[in-house]
Amino acid sequence: MDEGREFLRSQVNNAIMQHRALLENLQQHARQAEDRRFADLCQRHVPLMQQHQLTLEQYGESIGAEGEKGLKKALGAALGMARDAADAMRETDFLRLVGDVVMIRQAQDTFATFAAAGRQIGETRLAEIGQMGEREHDAMQREFNHLVQAMFVEHYHGAAVSAGGSHRGR
Numbered sequence: 001m002d003e004g005r006e007f008l009r010s011q012v013n014n015a016i017m018q019h020r021a022l023l024e025n026l027q028q029h030a031r032q033a034e035d036r037r038f039a040d041l042c043q044r045h046v047p048l049m050q051q052h053q054l055t056l057e058q059y060g061e062s063i064g065a066e067g068e069k070g071l072k073k074a075l076g077a078a079l080g081m082a083r084d085a086a087d088a089m090r091e092t093d094f095l096r097l098v099g100d101v102v103m104i105r106q107a108q109d110t111f112a113t114f115a116a117a118g119r120q121i122g123e124t125r126l127a128e129i130g131q132m133g134e135r136e137h138d139a140m141q142r143e144f145n146h147l148v149q150a151m152f153v154e155h156y157h158g159a160a161v162s163a164g165g166s167h168r169g170r
Contacts, residue, residue, distance in 0.1 A: 008123070009065040015110050016056050016065070022103045023049045029100065035093045041147055042100075045140055052133055059129055094151045101144050108137040 002010050026049055030042035060066075111133030118127030 005063065008121075008126075009060070009063055012056065012060045012063065012065045012126075015114070016053070016060055018103075018110060019049070019053055019056055019107055022100070022107055023053050025096075025100055025103060029093075029096055033093050033096070035151070037147055037150075038093045038097055041143060045143075048136060048140075052136070055129055055132075059125060062125070094148070094155060097144065097148050097151065101141065101148055104137055104141045104144060108134055108141060111137055 001007070023046070026042040026046050030039050030046060033039035033042065111130045113130065114126050115130030115134055116127075118124065118130050
């Protein structure tokens with residue numbers, strides 16, 4: 001396992017790829033969701049997630065991380081295709097939304113680690129990025145969880161949601 005600055009660079013590279021996958025999910029789900037609430041929720045968060053992605057990439061460049069170049073970019077693309085295939089097989093907005101919640105939580109954990117570790121190792125910019133990302137992903141996660149809970153109850157009661165966001169019982 002890497003140590004020191006190499007370890008930091010590898011972890012930032014991982015975060016860049018992980019966050020890119022989340023961003024791509026949100027963009028795709030904003031386009032394909034049948035439930036208007038889900039599409040709107042994704043679309044509302046895309047600009048902020050794009051900012052986070054850019055911030056991570058700029059920080060990565062500043063410490064000499066490779067970002068999404070070379071083998072890691074290819075791996076990320078392969079993982080993205082596998083994720084897209086899994087999404088297509090799941091087919092329901094509810095399951096896509098649950099998957100997004102998992103990815104958001106993973107990003108929260110990464111940013112929380114960056115915040116705490118950045119302070120401990122004296123990497124101020126890492127700590128700042130971590131604090132901002134953790135705070136904003138926490139808020140995002142609450143919104144996504146709220147919709148998951150609402151959709152869970154609706155599915156339990158047999159409510160169907162049309163593309164326009166209206167509910168109709170079965």
